[in-house]
Amino acid sequence: MRLLKGLEVHDRPASGxxxxxxxxxxxxEEGTGKExxxxxxxxxxxxVGWLPLGSRSDALRAVAxxxxxxxxxxxxxxxQRAALCQSIAAEIDRRSxxxxxxxxxxxxxxxxEARGEVAGAAVAFRNAGEQIKWLESAxxxxxxxxxxxxxxxxxxxxxxxxxxxxxxVALPSIYYLGPGIATGNAMVWTPAPTTSLCAMLLVECMSxxxxxxxxxxxxxxxxxxxxxxxxxxxxxxxxxxTGSSETGKVIATRSTxxxxxxxxxxxxxxxxLDDADLDRAANCIVKGALANAGQICTATERVLVDARVHxxxxxxxxEAAAQIxxxxxxxxASRLGALNNEENARKVDTHLAEAVRLGxxxxxxxxxxxxxxxxxxxxxxxxxxxxxxCALHCDETFGPVIPVLRFNSDEELYALAAASPMGLSAAxxxxxxxxxxRHAERIRCGxxxxxxxxxxxxxxxxxxxxxxxxxxxxxxxxxHTLLEMSDLKTITFHVEP
Ligand code: NAD
Numbered sequence: 001m002r003l004l005k006g007l008e009v010h011d012r013p014a015s016g017x018x019x020x021x022x023x024x025x026x027x028x029e030e031g032t033g034k035e036x037x038x039x040x041x042x043x044x045x046x047x048v049g050w051l052p053l054g055s056r057s058d059a060l061r062a063v064a065x066x067x068x069x070x071x072x073x074x075x076x077x078x079x080q081r082a083a084l085c086q087s088i089a090a091e092i093d094r095r096s097x098x099x100x101x102x103x104x105x106x107x108x109x110x111x112x113e114a115r116g117e118v119a120g121a122a123v124a125f126r127n128a129g130e131q132i133k134w135l136e137s138a139x140x141x142x143x144x145x146x147x148x149x150x151x152x153x154x155x156x157x158x159x160x161x162x163x164x165x166x167x168x169v170a171l172p173s174i175y176y177l178g179p180g181i182a183t184g185n186a187m188v189w190t191p192a193p194t195t196s197l198c199a200m201l202l203v204e205c206m207s208x209x210x211x212x213x214x215x216x217x218x219x220x221x222x223x224x225x226x227x228x229x230x231x232x233x234x235x236x237x238x239x240x241x242t243g244s245s246e247t248g249k250v251i252a253t254r255s256t257x258x259x260x261x262x263x264x265x266x267x268x269x270x271x272x273l274d275d276a277d278l279d280r281a282a283n284c285i286v287k288g289a290l291a292n293a294g295q296i297c298t299a300t301e302r303v304l305v306d307a308r309v310h311x312x313x314x315x316x317x318x319e320a321a322a323q324i325x326x327x328x329x330x331x332x333a334s335r336l337g338a339l340n341n342e343e344n345a346r347k348v349d350t351h352l353a354e355a356v357r358l359g360x361x362x363x364x365x366x367x368x369x370x371x372x373x374x375x376x377x378x379x380x381x382x383x384x385x386x387x388x389x390c391a392l393h394c395d396e397t398f399g400p401v402i403p404v405l406r407f408n409s410d411e412e413l414y415a416l417a418a419a420s421p422m423g424l425s426a427a428x429x430x431x432x433x434x435x436x437x438r439h440a441e442r443i444r445c446g447x448x449x450x451x452x453x454x455x456x457x458x459x460x461x462x463x464x465x466x467x468x469x470x471x472x473x474x475x476x477x478x479x480h481t482l483l484e485m486s487d488l489k490t491i492t493f494h495v496e497p
Contacts, residue, residue, distance in 0.1 A: 160230025
C-alpha cells in the first residue's frame with residue numbers, strides 16, 4: 001500500500017464502502033484504473049468514501065467524447081447557454097446542504113465556510129449566465145470601401161480543467177465550469193484527488209440541469225496520470241489549471257501551443273505603513289491568514305510592517321488571533337478547521353522549523369493542535385523576527401501562520417516585497433491615499449487590496465498573477481474569464497460596390 005497526500009491507496013475498495021464514480025461520455029462509471037483512494041476526513045477522521053484513480057485510457061475516452069460532442073454546446077445560442085447556467089445554479093442551491101456537508105468533511109474547512117463556498121458556486125454559474133448575454137464583439141472601420149470586417153466570439157473547443165483541493169466546489173465553478181458552459185466549450189475536469197467526491201456532486205448538478213451529454217466529463221485520479229492526458233492530448237485546445245507554481249510550470253511546458261489559463265501560487269505581502277489604522281490592519285491580517293486555515297492563494301502569507309509600529313501591530317495581531325481556536329470543522333461554531341492533507345501540514349511544520357532555526361521567534365501557536373479528531377488541525381501561529389531568506393517568507397506556506405517582518409524605508413520594503421518569485425495579491429494599510437497609490441502601483445502582483453484583507457475578492461473582479469511571476473498567466477473573474485475561454489475570430493467580407 002502506498003500513500004497519496006497522506007491517504008492510503010489500495011487495489012480495491014473495502015467491501016460495502018461508499019464508492020465515488022467518474023462521469024465519462026454521459027455515463028457514471030468506475031473507470032479502468034487499478035487503484036482506489038481511501039478518502040478519510042481531515043475534519044473528523046471518519047471514512048468519507050473510496051475514489052477510483054483513473055487510468056490514462058479513461059482520460060483519453062473522455063477527451064474523445066468531448067471532441068465528438070463539442071458542437072452540442074457550441075451550437076446553442078448564448079441565451080440558451082445562459083439559461084442552462086441559471087438551471088445549474090438552481091440545482092446547486094437545491095442540494096446546497098448536502099454539498100456543504102460533504103465539502104466540510106472532505107476538505108476540512110468549517111461548515112460555515114463550506115456553506116459560503118457552495119453559495120459562491122451557485123453565484124458563479126449565475127454570473128457567467130448573466131455576463132455572457134452582454135458580451136459584445138466589434139465591427140471595424142476599414143480602408144477598402146468594398147470590405148466589411150467584424151469579430152465574433154467562439155468557444156475554443158475542448159478545455160482540460162485541472163483544479164486544486166482548497167476550494168474544490170467554488171473555485172472550479174467560478175474560474176472555469178460556469179464560464180466554460182457560458183462560452184460553449186466542452187470540458188474534461190480532473191479535480192484534486194483529496195476532494196474529488198464533492199466534485200462528483202457538482203457534476204451531478206450540471207448533468208441534472210441539462211448540460212448536453214458528452215460535453216462535461218469528470219475523470220478522477222492522479223494529476224500526472226489523468227491530468228497529463230488533458231494537458232498533452234492534441235484534442236484539447238485549452239488548459240485551465242489552478243494549482244501550485246511548481247505543477248503550473250510543468251503544465252505550461254507540456255501544453256505549449258494551447259490556450260493556457262494558469263492560476264498558480266501566491267505569497268503576497270500584507271504591508272502596514274506607519275500611519276495605518278492598526279486595529280483594522282490586525283483584524284484583517286488575522287482574517288486573511290486564518291480563513292480556510294490559511295489555504296488560500298491570496299491568504300495573508302507574510303506581514304511587512306514599518307518598524308515604528310511593529311510592536312503595536314504585533315500586540316494587536318496576537319490579541320485578535322488568540323480569539324480563534326481550532327475547533328472540529330463540523331461544529332457550527334468552528335472558525336478554524338483542519339488542513340486538508342498531511343503533505344500540506346508537513347510543509348507548514350518544515351517552514352516554521354526552518355524559520356525558528358534561523359532566528360524567528362514564535363509568539364503563539366507553532367504546532368499541530370492537540371485533542372482534535374485528527375492531526376491536521378494547526379494552532380493559529382504568530383512568528384516575528386522572521387529571517388527574510390527563509391521559506392516562510394519567500395515561499396507559499398498554506399497554513400494558519402502569520403510571519404511578521406519589519407522594514408525601515410521604502411527601498412527596504414520593496415526589496416522584501418520582491419523576495420518571493422510569486423506575484424498574485426497584496427494588501428496595504430495606510431490612511432494616505434497618495435501613499436496607497438504609490439505603493440500599489442509599484443508592487444508586482446495582480447491584486448492589491450487597500451485597507452482590506454489580502455484575500456478579499458468578488459468573483460467578477462479580474463484576478464491573476466503579474467506577468468513574469470510564478471503566479472500564472474491570464475485573468476479569471478467575470479467577463480475576463482469569458483474572454484480567456486473564447487476565441488476572437490475576425491471575418492472580413494468583400495461587398496460588391
Ligand atoms: P497541485 O499543483 O499539487 O495540484 C493541483 C492539481 O493539479 C491537482 O488536481 C493535481 O492532481 C494536478 N496535477 C498535479 N500534477 C500534475 C501534472 N503533472 N499534470 C497534470 N495535473 C497535475 O496544487 P494543490 O496542492 O492541489 O493546490 C494548492 C495550490 O493551488 C497552491 O499553490 C495555491 O496557491 C494554488 N491556488 C491558486 C489559486 C489562484 O487563483 N491563483 C487559487 C487556489 C489555489
